Each structure stands twice: as C-alpha cells, then as structure tokens.
Amino acid sequence: MGKIIAVTNQKGGVGKTTTAVNLSAGIAMLGHKVLLVDIDPQGNATSGVGVDKRSVKRSSYSIMIEDVKAAETVVKTEFQNLDIIPSSMDLAAAEIELVEKEHREAKLKDALALIKGSYEYIFIDCPPSLGLITTNAFCAADTLLVPIQPEYYALEGLSQLMNSVRKIKRRYNEYLEIEGVLLTMYDGRLNLTQQVVEEVKKFFPRKVFSTVIPRGVRLSEAPSFGTPIMYFDKSCKGSVAYMELAKEIINNNS
DSSP: OOEEEEEOOSSSSSSHHHHHHHHHHHHHHTTOOEEEEEOOTTOHHHHHTTOOGGGOSSOHHHHHHHOOOGGGTOEEOSSTTEEEEOOOTTHHHHHHHGGGSTTGGGHHHHHHHTTGGGOSEEEEEOOSSOSHHHHHHHHHOSEEEEEEOSSTTHHHHHHHHHHHHHHHHHHTOTTOEEEEEEEEEEOTTOHHHHHHHHHHHHHSTTOEEEEEEEOOHHHHHGGGGTOOHHHHOTTSHHHHHHHHHHHHHHHHTO
16 A cells, blocks of 8 residues: 655745655655656646646646546656656646535545555645645645755744644544655755754654755756656766665655
C-alpha cells in the first residue's frame, strides 16, 4: 500500500515544487513505483516532468470536481517508475467549486484510495495556500513534507501551517503526521542560516532531515527542460542532494 506524502508550505518560493518533482523522480530512480499528484493550479510539477499542461484532457481537477476516477487521469512520464496525475488551469476555479460539494474535503482522498495499492509512494504537490485544495491533500496524506528556506520570514508561516494541521487532525485526519522538514536553498556560510536552522530544530525536534538542498543554477534550469535534476545533470550538487534525500526517506520508511 502506497504512502501518501503531501509537499506543502503556504509560503511560495521555498522549493516546494522543485522538491516534489525531484524527490519523486529520485525515489523512482531507486526502483520504487511513484505517483506524483499535481494539485497546484500553476501546474509547474506537471511541466517539470515533461507533460504539456495545455494538452491535458483529465487532471486533478477532474478528480475533485467532475468525480472522474483517479486511474483515468494518470499519465506515464518518460522517467523510470514515475507516473503523474497532472494539473490543469481549471484548478484555479476548483477552490470555489469545491464549496458546493458534499464531503468536499475528502474528494482527493477517496479518489487516491482506489489506486494507492499500485504505488509505493504518492507525492502531492500542494498550492502555496491553505485553502480547500490543500485541505484535500492534508485529508488524503499520511504525512506532510515541509520545505523551508532558512530565512527570517520562514518561521512566521510555520505556526500558521501547524494550526492548520491541528485543525485537520481534529476534524478529518487524526493520523496525519509530519514526515520531515527540509531545508532548501541552503547556504551554510550565512549566520542567519544557522540561526534559522536552530529555531526550526526547536520547533520540529527530530523532524528536520539531515539532507539539505543547496542553492544551484542547475536546479533552476532543469524545469525549463521538463526534466528532473537527476536526468538533467546527475553530478551537480542539487542532484546529489535530492538523491540523498530520496535515500533518507526510503530508510525512514523501511
């Protein structure tokens, strides 16, 4: 039975989609069957694995709003062991359309339950907000992976995120836990980085991954080629880091 991990942070620009794409591809490259679910209206995870958003017929929108079965929306990528449920531009309206649905918070959970057994890991790339679409991800997920850029404002959003997690646990998903906190765009030479890391470790004891993701030009270039970093430049620092993270998550779950 596949483990569902939602990659989330309501603050944009912290490497959330970069992490969802490259971690999915890294774990898949290590021989595990992986599904990436893109529920961000921007659809960057979809294009990040080489799928043309404009040509998508069925998407995560189809699952949550049109009650299409998840299996009918899955697209095989050209990368080993990696499938995706793509996003579409229609998702921008889903936040409003979900309000009128019954059991609106469980649409994604119910859909993924039918295909969970076909994958070892399912990663959900969430939008940078805490609305109904993200609530669907939190209800469906076993755990949350939280990428954080070690900067002054990073800690401000954490308490808001944890308040949302507590509400979801109380109302919908009592088993939801934190998979781990990932430090992204990491530069160990900066004093501020070290200070933020210490604060994050206090906030999430024993939940901060030992792997950190460094800043890197190659990591920013890979998405424009529709390619995960390990297929774009397997020897660059970003690729090495995401492969280490993939191994760390597999070890933590074995």
